[in-house]
Amino acid sequence: MKNEYTPIGELGKKVGEKVNLRGWIYRTRSSKDMTFLVLRDSTGTVQCIVKEGAKGFDDAQKALRESSLMLSGTVHEDPRAPTGIEIRVNDLEIVGWAETFPLKEGTNPEVLLDKRHLSIRSRKISTTLKIRSTILGAIHEFFRERGFYEVQSPSITKMACEGGSTLFKLDYFGEEAYLTQSWQLHAEAGIHALEKLYCIAPAFRAEKSRTRMHLAEYWTAEAELAWCTHEESLKLQEDMISHVVQTVLKKHSKELQELGADIKKLEKVKGPFKRVPYREVLEILKKDGIRMKWGDDLTGLQEKALSKHFQKPFFITNWPKEAKAFYMLENPKDKRTVLCADLEAPDGFGELIGGSARETDNKRLMANMKLHKIDPKPYEWYLDIRKFGSVPHAGFGLGIERLTMWICNLDHIRDAIEFPRTINRVYP
Ligand code: 4AD
Ligand code: MG
Numbered sequence: 570m571k572n573e574y575t576p577i578g579e580l581g582k583k584v585g586e587k588v589n590l591r592g593w594i595y596r597t598r599s600s601k602d603m604t605f606l607v608l609r610d611s612t613g614t615v616q617c618i619v620k621e622g623a624k625g626f627d628d629a630q631k632a633l634r635e636s637s638l639m640l641s642g643t644v645h646e647d648p649r650a651p652t653g654i655e656i657r658v659n660d661l662e663i664v665g666w667a668e669t670f671p672l673k674e675g676t677n678p679e680v681l682l683d684k685r686h687l688s689i690r691s692r693k694i695s696t697t698l699k700i701r702s703t704i705l706g707a708i709h710e711f712f713r714e715r716g717f718y719e720v721q722s723p724s725i726t727k728m729a730c731e732g733g734s735t736l737f738k739l740d741y742f743g744e745e746a747y748l749t750q751s752w753q754l755h756a757e758a759g760i761h762a763l764e765k766l767y768c769i770a771p772a773f774r775a776e777k778s779r780t781r782m783h784l785a786e787y788w789t790a791e792a793e794l795a796w797c798t799h800e801e802s803l804k805l806q807e808d809m810i811s812h813v814v815q816t817v818l819k820k821h822s823k824e825l826q827e828l829g830a831d832i833k834k835l836e837k838v839k840g841p842f843k844r845v846p847y848r849e850v851l852e853i854l855k856k857d858g859i860r861m862k863w864g865d866d867l868t869g870l871q872e873k874a875l876s877k878h879f880q881k882p883f884f885i886t887n888w889p890k891e892a893k894a895f896y897m898l899e900n901p902k903d904k905r906t907v908l909c910a911d912l913e914a915p916d917g918f919g920e921l922i923g924g925s926a927r928e929t930d931n932k933r934l935m936a937n938m939k940l941h942k943i944d945p946k947p948y949e950w951y952l953d954i955r956k957f958g959s960v961p962h963a964g965f966g967l968g969i970e971r972l973t974m975w976i977c978n979l980d981h982i983r984d985a986i987e988f989p990r991t992i993n994r995v996y997p
């Protein structure tokens with residue numbers, strides 16, 4: 570067989586021609602003198618007909634679903650075929666014989682997760698992974714076009730960026746260390762050299778809760794900017810989300826439809842997004858008969874109820890100091906609050922982004938650490954930054970799986986990543 574292979578997605582341009590294909594059997598059905606198989610590659614599926622007399626016919630009859638193969642044949646238009654195209658096969662060779670595939674429609678979700686190394690071949694997961702790849706590409710494009718430098722940050726640290734309750738402890742050559750919750754604190758050092766930074770990396774949270782929104786290892790796109798105000802940071806977040814959503818729509822409208830995403834609603838995702846002070850959130854929820862007191866974080870149910878009031882993503886701004894991390898800048902207009910915002914997705918898909926302006930005053934940082942009961946020792950270097958030409962700055966972190974989950978309309982965050990890590994799953 571020749572070395573040139575046509576991706577299945579490009580067969581529409583090759584009607585009447587001879588082609589070589591390679592892929593996996595998606596479905597197969599045989600009669601005495603004919604085998605119908607649907608071949609799958611990463612670009613699509615196509616129906617192939619192998620008649621008695623074709624080279625490899627006997628193997629085609631025996632091969633089970635997910636066997637890999639190479640074939641050559643001619644491309645025919647056929648309105649009865651699901652994609653309007655059919656391959657009449659002359660020559661077929663099995664590359665990897667498959668045993669009986671253990672997964673089928675209706676398989677228990679836990680089994681699908683135990684066999685994740687196989688279930689990623691499913692249409693739903695592979696389509697989601699393609700969209701996720703486009704999302705990451707669009708984020709890189711967004712930052713690079715705006716003159717940001719991409720940096721990489723350590724995954725092993727001595728610090729609890731987002732508080733001690735979700736830290737993964739690590740034995741670092743006899744010393745206690747942690748898997749990082751966020752690159753942010755190191756990024757705050759970097760802006761004094763590069764001014765505008767971004768980083769796309771894994772973050773780790775020992776989340777004890779089993780929710781459809783939490784992973785123990787997730788990916789985050791974080792940005793940090795020197796000379797940046799809180800409002801400028803919000804504008805940048807708006808532009809980034811709009812750019813990503815519009816890029817995905819342009820490239821994947823067919824796939825989004827397949828996943829059941831609301832395309833009309835996604836088309837409207839363009840800035841500005843509403844800014845709702847935390848104080849107003851309490852009032853909105855109260856009117857809905859939902860109690861939440863000053864200082865509380867939103868539960869999933871509260872997020873869902875609140876999001877019913879908004880068609881597009883919306884910011885919750887000016888949170889109470891005690892509800893947020895020690896590094897956030899005090900709000901000069903209301904000292905009980907900090908200049909921060911969470912960007913919430915519509916339809917109860919939860920928090921997409923957390924961000925804030927940063928405190929640059931070491932006295933106030935020390936006081937905040939005391940408030941949050943943080944030992945200042947591992948943070949000495951962080952405080953040191955402020956002693957050498959500190960500047961106003963701000964930044965934010967986006968959860969890649971949350972964004973993917975919302976855009977693709979997924980029921981559970983685990984389907985937004987290839988191999989999910991949750992409280993009860995670190996295999997495969
Ligand atoms: O709101 P978070 O905790 O903010 C930070 O980590 C800041 N240091 C970011 C910054 O300012 N540079 O996390 C950021 C985002 C959340 O908005 C959410 O989308 C996602 O990360 N996230 C999670 N995603 C999946 N599973 C989890 N357990 C997550 N925890 C946070
Ligand atoms: Mg947050």
